[in-house]
Amino acid sequence: MMATPIQTPSAGDKAKLIVQHLRRAGIDLVATLPDAWLSSLLDAIDADPAMTMVRVTREDEGVGICAGAFLGGRKAALVAQNAGLLLSANALAGLAMHHQVPLILVLAQRGGPDDDQYYQVYKGRVTAPVARAIGLPCHVISSVDDYHLIEDGARQAYLARSPVVLLLNRAALLGDDARF
């Protein structure tokens, strides 16, 4: 029987890996709005000189920035909490879907069974159904093993000329030592 490893990937290690996957997907412009689960990822994006990080005041601005970047020939992503999808429903349906604009939404999937706050619960319940109602493909990233979905999702977005939603749960964003 193998011994339990002493060292497990930290949130910072995972964040650097996610940034590598974003870069491999050709993304070098990221619009961001913070969430506690995204803290390490936002630090890693900010620390990467190849990435342009744009801090937004509302997530639908991020959809606009990604769409404008696509008009100008640059691939972009929105990194935010899943509430950002709910707030951005109009921009996603009326701008990105209607104009057939590819982008990926890298979202902390708050409110699932891995969350510990009352006020997050509704987000876990409604985010994926709202994404589906808008017509957005939606993939769940539960661990490092699923990070390939970042490139896959970006490719799908480009081919479909549509936003693609990636929902990252707690274990995909926080260190393995950050369990309850």
Place this chain on the structure above:
Amino acid sequence: MQRDLCARIIRHHLKSDALVYCGLGTASRTWRAQEAAQISYYGSDPMGISVSMALGLALAQPRRDVLLIAGDGDFVMGLGSLLTVVGSEVQNLKILIFDNGRYETGGSQSLPAAPKYSLAAIAHGAGFPHAVNVHDDFTAERDIQEFLTQPGLAFAAVRIDAEASPYPPAPARAQVEERTLFMARLAERS
């Protein structure tokens, strides 16, 4: 001043290789009527998104000036975008707002608080290095020219006369066709 005159002044003084992003409604229709040489994108719904789209375009095309022309109703729906623009440190973006205090395409209803506010003061407060209200018809052309020739980020709110703006029939091109046309023109001239 009349919208059409404002658009003519912009066309006359705007660099030929600048990109123009038009917000929805009257702003788009007024600029389209100019048949200007600059590669221009005619935006659509949703309201409130035009500043961030123009910012994304400017970040993707750093060697060109990007001019956003938008109506005030569209603009105030996304006021937080002014902070985003300033925070991005973008240098090649200029924002010109048709400031008439009305939702003209919607039927000329008043904007909240119109005409008590100053859009230039709001932009200045957000950190825009150059932000002006263009209220005087006699100095308007000089003010707009000065705005367009700023070396970096700049904002102008041009006081526009109340004019009838009946809801038009749907244009010939759908939004996705407008987008592909813009991108094709940009690729040709890159």
